[in-house]
Amino acid sequence: MSTTADTHPGRRPLSRVLGRLGGYSQVATTVVLLAIMLTVGATLYQNFTSPQALVDLLGKNAFLIPLAVGMTFVILSGGIDLSVGAVMALGSVIAATLLQQGWSAPAVIVAVLLTGTVLGTLVGTVISKFEIQPFIATLAAMFLARGLCLVITDRSITIKDALFRKVNLAHLNLFEAQVTNVRGRTRTVDVYTTPSVLIALGLVLVAFAVLHYTHFGRTVYAVGGSEPSASLMGLAVDRTKVMVYAISGFCAGLSGLLFSFYTASGDPVAGIGYELNAIAAVVIGGTLLSGGAGYVFGSVLGVLTLGTIYAYKEFDGNLNTGWTRILIGGLVLFFIVLQRVIASRRWAR
Amino acid sequence: MSKLTSQRLVWPVAVLVALLVANLMANHSFLSITLQDGNLFGPLVDILRRAAPIVLVALGMSLVIATRGIDLSVGAVAAISGSWASMHIVSSSDRTSVGVVLVAVVVALVMAVVAGLFNGLLVSVLGIQPIVATLVLMTAGRGLAQVITNEKILYPDNTPGYKLIGGGYLIGVPFSILVAGAIFALTAALTRQTALGTLIESVGVNPEASRLAGIRATRIILVVYVFSGFCAGLAGLMLTSNSTSADPNSIGLFIELDAILAVVIGGTSLTGGRFSLWGTLIGAFIIETMNSFVVIAISPRSTDVFKAGVVVVVCLLQSPKARRWFGGVVRRPTGRRTPPPTVSPTAPDTAPLSVPAISVPALDGDHTQDLETRTS
Numbered sequence: 001m002s003t004t005a006d007t008h009p010g011r012r013p014l015s016r017v018l019g020r021l022g023g024y025s026q027v028a029t030t031v032v033l034l035a036i037m038l039t040v041g042a043t044l045y046q047n048f049t050s051p052q053a054l055v056d057l058l059g060k061n062a063f064l065i066p067l068a069v070g071m072t073f074v075i076l077s078g079g080i081d082l083s084v085g086a087v088m089a090l091g092s093v094i095a096a097t098l099l100q101q102g103w104s105a106p107a108v109i110v111a112v113l114l115t116g117t118v119l120g121t122l123v124g125t126v127i128s129k130f131e132i133q134p135f136i137a138t139l140a141a142m143f144l145a146r147g148l149c150l151v152i153t154d155r156s157i158t159i160k161d162a163l164f165r166k167v168n169l170a171h172l173n174l175f176e177a178q179v180t181n182v183r184g185r186t187r188t189v190d191v192y193t194t195p196s197v198l199i200a201l202g203l204v205l206v207a208f209a210v211l212h213y214t215h216f217g218r219t220v221y222a223v224g225g226s227e228p229s230a231s232l233m234g235l236a237v238d239r240t241k242v243m244v245y246a247i248s249g250f251c252a253g254l255s256g257l258l259f260s261f262y263t264a265s266g267d268p269v270a271g272i273g274y275e276l277n278a279i280a281a282v283v284i285g286g287t288l289l290s291g292g293a294g295y296v297f298g299s300v301l302g303v304l305t306l307g308t309i310y311a312y313k314e315f316d317g318n319l320n321t322g323w324t325r326i327l328i329g330g331l332v333l334f335f336i337v338l339q340r341v342i343a344s345r346r347w348a349r
Numbered sequence: 350m351s352k353l354t355s356q357r358l359v360w361p362v363a364v365l366v367a368l369l370v371a372n373l374m375a376n377h378s379f380l381s382i383t384l385q386d387g388n389l390f391g392p393l394v395d396i397l398r399r400a401a402p403i404v405l406v407a408l409g410m411s412l413v414i415a416t417r418g419i420d421l422s423v424g425a426v427a428a429i430s431g432s433w434a435s436m437h438i439v440s441s442s443d444r445t446s447v448g449v450v451l452v453a454v455v456v457a458l459v460m461a462v463v464a465g466l467f468n469g470l471l472v473s474v475l476g477i478q479p480i481v482a483t484l485v486l487m488t489a490g491r492g493l494a495q496v497i498t499n500e501k502i503l504y505p506d507n508t509p510g511y512k513l514i515g516g517g518y519l520i521g522v523p524f525s526i527l528v529a530g531a532i533f534a535l536t537a538a539l540t541r542q543t544a545l546g547t548l549i550e551s552v553g554v555n556p557e558a559s560r561l562a563g564i565r566a567t568r569i570i571l572v573v574y575v576f577s578g579f580c581a582g583l584a585g586l587m588l589t590s591n592s593t594s595a596d597p598n599s600i601g602l603f604i605e606l607d608a609i610l611a612v613v614i615g616g617t618s619l620t621g622g623r624f625s626l627w628g629t630l631i632g633a634f635i636i637e638t639m640n641s642f643v644v645i646a647i648s649p650r651s652t653d654v655f656k657a658g659v660v661v662v663v664c665l666l667q668s669p670k671a672r673r674w675f676g677g678v679v680r681r682p683t684g685r686r687t688p689p690p691t692v693s694p695t696a697p698d699t700a701p702l703s704v705p706a707i708s709v710p711a712l713d714g715d716h717t718q719d720l721e722t723r724t725s
Contacts, residue, residue: 080480130671132664133619135419135480139606140660147653154650276488289481322495322597329489333471336481 026286026338027298033284033331034301037308045315051177051191057307058197063088063258064306065200067278068285068299069207070251075282076211077244078224078291079134083123083141084252085274087116089267090145091256095164096157096266105163113253119145120249124242138245142275149268156267159260167195167261196258203254207296220244224291280328281306283335288343305331360666361615361631368638375646388518392641394526398591400637401525402427402515402584404630406604407611408536409577411629414612416570417553417621418472418479420577423608425490426464427585427601430457432494434586435505435595450510458582464490465578466571473570487605494597503595515591525587532580537626546624549573553621610656611636614663635659 041048058065067084074081091112098108123141127134159165171192180186211217219240222230231237260266281302287294306328313324372392373379382391406423413420434453441449464486471482505511517524540546551559552566560566584604589595613619614635615628639659643652665671 126661126664130665130668130674132668132671136609136613136619136660136664139609140657140664142657143606143653143660144657147651147655147657150650151648151654276484279484280488283481289478320496320500322492322497322500325492326489326496327492329485329487329492332481332488333485336477336485337475340475340477 026335026342027295027301029335029338030284030286030298030301030305034305034308037305041308041312041315044312047179047181048311048315050179051175052179052189053311055174055191055193055197057304057311058200059194061303061307061310062194062196062200063255063262064274064277064281064303065300066203066251066255066258067274068281068303069203069296070248070255071275071278071282072207072285072287072294072296072299073211073220073244073251074134074248075279075287075289076224076291076294077220077241078227079127079241079244080138080279081123081245081248082135082138082275083119083145084248084255084278085271085276086142086145086149087119087249087252088256088259088274089149089270089272090119091116091253092260092263092270093149093152093157093256093266093268095257095260096159097152099159099161099164100157105161108161109257112257113250116249116251116253116256117246118249120246120252121242123249124245127245128238128241134245146268153266153268156265159264159266164261165264168264170195172198194261196261199254200258203251204296204300211296216240216243221292224288224293226292277306277328280332283332283339286335288339289336290343358616358625358628358631361628361635364614365631365635365638368635368642372638372642372645375642384521387521389521389523394523396634396637396641397526398523399640400633401523401529402587402601403604403607403611403633403636404529405532405580405584405587406577406601406608407615407629407633408533408626409573409580410605410608411612411615411617411624411626412536412540412549412573413479413577414609414617414619415549415553415621415624416573417556418570418573419483419609419619420468420574420581421480421483421605422464422468422486422490423577423581423584424601424604425487425494426461426578426581427588427604428491428494428597429464429497429585430461430582431585431589431595431600432497432503432597433457433460434511435503435589436498438505438508438511439503444505444508445510447510450508453511454514454586457586458579461578461582461585462575463578464582465575468578469571469574472574473567491597494600498595498597500597503589505589505595511590513590515587515589525591528583528587532583533626533630536576540626550623553623607636608633610660613667614659616667618667 038049038054047053067088070084071081094115095108095112098111099105103111119141123137126132126137171190172195173190173192175191176188177191178186179189211220219230219235219237222233222235223237223240227237230240259270263270282294282299283289283302284305285294285298285300285302287298309324309327309331312327313319313321369379376392379392382389382393384390406427410420410423434457437453437456438444438449443449468479468483468486471477471485472479475482509517513519513524514528515525519527540549548559548564548569551562551564552569556566581601581604585601588600588604609619611632612624612629613632615625615630615632617624617628636656639655640652643649643655647655665675
């Protein structure tokens with residue numbers, strides 16, 4: 001905890017206001033950055049900002065959104081969850097295996113979400129009850145989930161279930177748009193999105209409501225702001241921590257489902273390093289890594305930013321994959337230094 | 350003090366012995382060591398050789414963790430140094446020349462040191478939390494390795510000079526074991542024969558108090574991250590020279606987790622303030638022995654599940670709360686069992702479980718925060 005706890009003893013209302021502004025200014029920075037990146041993309045590559053490409057920024061990264069949402073809860077509470085990528089893979093593997101064994105799709109969906117939630121609850125209990133650092137407890141969960149994946153299967157399993165395929169292939173038409181192709185011909189096409197995107201955005205709305213309009217949500221912020229203070233205020237710190245990791249587990253399970261919709265398979269080595277992507281999305285979205293301040297919508301912006309970086313790679317086949325990683329690392333660096341500057345200004349009052 | 354140390358090492362040694370016995374039961378020729386062409390061979394030698402990179406990385410990690418930090422970037426740093434050295438050798442006209450290998454090794458190590466310096470500056474000067482600061486290089490570093498190798502998988506293995514580092518022999522002993530042993534001895538001498546070890550521990554216990562006591566906390570933190578980077582770079586060279594291929598995506602993948610695990614198993618607390626190099630050494634051996642046992646006796650696929658179990662057990666053994674909980678499980682522990690007088694007035698109002706959350710580590714965080722803001 002000591003590495004992630006950022007406590008503000010004696011923080012005054014004025015500084016709290018400044019803190020709020022600091023949070024907004026970071027989200028604003030993200031918006032500006034995203035706009036710049038999209039503009040750069042549009043000047044470099046044709047159709048980079050075509051309506052469909054913009055919608056696809058979400059569509060191709062829909063499974064990252066639940067991970068980022070879950071991670072937002074955890075980071076807001078002052079913790080970290082390294083297990084999300086592995087739990088996502090476990091979700092997709094369980095879905096594929098159970099479907100192969102003839103389970104019905106709804107039962108499989110419930111089973112996957114339950115697995116994620118139970119795992120998260122276990123991790124949260126270990127963290128809060130035995131005061132084991134979130135970092136190391138979720139590391140164990142990561143090993144466990146990845147290990148279970150590999151015990152269940154060591155190769156990717158194809159999903160043939162009707163409902164899963166339907167969700168995978170469904171196109172929800174949003175509106176019509178004019179698109180100019182490479183040869184300069186203009187035609188009208190339907191811009192579509194997928195059910196996965198709607199599920200992910202639905203989750204974001206629920207998360208927003210929970211964080212800002214419920215007692216639990218305010219407790220999450222309070223615990224992240226200062227755990228001792230929250231405890232002295234009589235807030236149920238331990239229960240909140242367990243809940244936060246349970247939510248993250250649930251989200252990782254959901255993301256496993258979205259991933260299996262998207263790839264129509266369960267892959268035991270999927271999502272290696274996705275915990276980093278989720279953390280990066282949250283940081284880029286302006287959430288304070290020490291907890292207590294941040295917005296779930298910021299994390300969605302973070303996912304969009306990552307999506308834009310991946311889109312660069314997609315539009316430019318010659319681009320070395322290494323550059324996408326360097327760019328993501330650079331952005332994370334930029335935002336943590338920014339957080340540091342804002343935090344130190346807040347301390348200086 | 351010596352009693353305390355021995356107590357701390359008893360459990361890791363017991364686990365190691367148990368694992369060795371288990372290995373012996375699964376493979377009766379486990380302990381046999383043969384001499385072929387003047388070189389040592391055998392399962393035990395293999396374990397030592399495979400453990401060498403983990404030992405190196407874990408040594409650096411021990412010192413970093415002792416200052417209450419963590420270095421997640423070691424795997425990526427290993428990838429950078431391994432990739433650069435391999436790329437330099439593969440792209441040079443004369444692979445067999447000693448000069449080429451020497452340049453490859455030296456430049457790769459310099460890059461690793463620079464990477465460590467970068468981490469150290471972020472943590473000590475800018476005051477960014479270590480997990481986050483090293484996360485940057487963990488993400489970007491592997492990207493850099495990919496850029497270095499141009500996303501190709503390199504095959505530097507037919508270079509005799511380079512092969513020596515990870516797969517070669519010197520006076521009958523695998524060279525990598527000698528290197529890891531030398532670095533271990535050097536680290537032990539520097540930290541335990543001089544005041545350096547005590548300074549590192551004091552920075553970990555309370556950076557603010559150490560600063561007031563005249564210790565240059567910033568410089569010490571910088572040094573441990575540089576050392577960690579150097580060790581990771583050396584490990585990267587070993588890994589690429591021992592395997593037949595150098596793939597920037599897989600060099601040292603998850604070695605940070607193995608190293609942290611080795612450190613934790615060895616009894617070094619993640620909350621900083623003390624470290625045990627011998628414990629780390631034993632921890633690294635435990636990991637490799639366990640790997641070899643799981644691969645021989647059960648199935649290579651279940652290695653991760655075993656590791657998860659080990660992490661949980663070790664952490665629960667280390668956690669004072671868990672020990673108390675398991676010790677007093679019959680008497681149904683409540684919040685009242687923790688006696689800090691400052692919180693007792695509120696205890697009846699809160700849920701019983703929420704009281705222990707006010708613990709020393711959480712409050713200690715204030716000091717770190719304090720120092721970080723002051724130094725930034």
